Amino acid sequence: ILNVEQSPQSLHVQEGDSTNFTCSFPSSNFYALHWYRWETAKSPEALFVMTLNGDEKKKGRISATLNTKEGYSYLYIKGSQPEDSATYLCAPVEGRRALTFGSGTRLQVQP
Amino acid sequence: DAGVTQSPTHLIKTRGQHVTLRCSPISGHKSVSWYQQVLGQGPQFIFQYYEKEERGRGNFPDRFSARQFPNYSSELNVNALLLGDSALYLCASSLSSRSETQYFGPGTRLLVL
Numbered sequence: 653i654l655n656v657e658q659s660p661q662s663l664h665v666q667e668g669d670s671t672n673f674t675c676s677f678p679s680s681n682f683y684a685l686h687w688y689r690w691e692t693a694k695s696p697e698a699l700f701v702m703t704l705n706g707d708e709k710k711k712g713r714i715s716a717t718l719n720t721k722e723g724y725s726y727l728y729i730k731g732s733q734p735e736d737s738a739t740y741l742c743a744p745v746e747g748r749r750a751l752t753f754g755s756g757t758r759l760q761v762q763p
Numbered sequence: 764d765a766g767v768t769q770s771p772t773h774l775i776k777t778r779g780q781h782v783t784l785r786c787s788p789i790s791g792h793k794s795v796s797w798y799q800q801v802l803g804q805g806p807q808f809i810f811q812y813y814e815k816e817e818r819g820r821g822n823f824p825d826r827f828s829a830r831q832f833p834n835y836s837s838e839l840n841v842n843a844l845l846l847g848d849s850a851l852y853l854c855a856s857s858l859s860s861r862s863e864t865q866y867f868g869p870g871t872r873l874l875v876l
Contacts, residue, residue: 686865688867695766695767695853695866695867695868695869695870696806696853696855696867697867698864698865698866741805741806749819750811750821751796751865753805753806753807754805755804755805756805
């Protein structure tokens with residue numbers, strides 16, 4: 653079972669602030685890393701699938717980077733908006749096994 | 764296009780009972796995965812099925828079983844329910860493998876009393 657750590661556990665920011673979260677995972681036997689956004693009362697929504705060391709992905713104001721050698725990924729949100737309030741989950745894939753989700757970072761953006 | 768659908772949305776059972784949860788994947792998706800999510804934790808992998816065959820199983824007891832039908836829909840069965848089985852059960856579909864983007868349904872919230 654992979655040990656996946658996400659930090660911080662929760663975050664409160666003001667509208668317009670930029671923020672970032674960390675996902676740490678074992679670097680051995682890495683295959684892929686998924687990021688999901690999960691809003692209350694909705695289904696988890698896929699943000700990115702990253703596979704290569706040094707990968708950078710962007711979707712609107714949200715971007716992510718990946719370092720497979722040291723086993724971490726950062727998710728950045730530029731100019732946070734209240735609609736960004738959600739739990740952000742990362743899920744590395746070891747070998748070709750199942751996604752192992754972290755406990756998530758809960759983001760609350762105050763207007 | 765319809766997304767992943769799950770039924771029922773909520774369910775209350777008592778200890779020792781059996782439950783069946785259902786999932787219909789996105790049209791064209793042949794893989795279905797099941798996850799259990801308890802409060803404060805991320806979803807935990809239970810099963811993956813692809814083309815009606817089990818492709819992976821998480822660290823869950825044999826009370827948990829699943830199957831996939833020819834139309835790629837899936838059922839998750841849990842026997843001899845325990846209080847600790849109370850959770851949100853999520854189904855996700857993908858085109859083929861677990862490493863691809865998975866599309867989640869709204870979940871079934873199970874309460875065991």
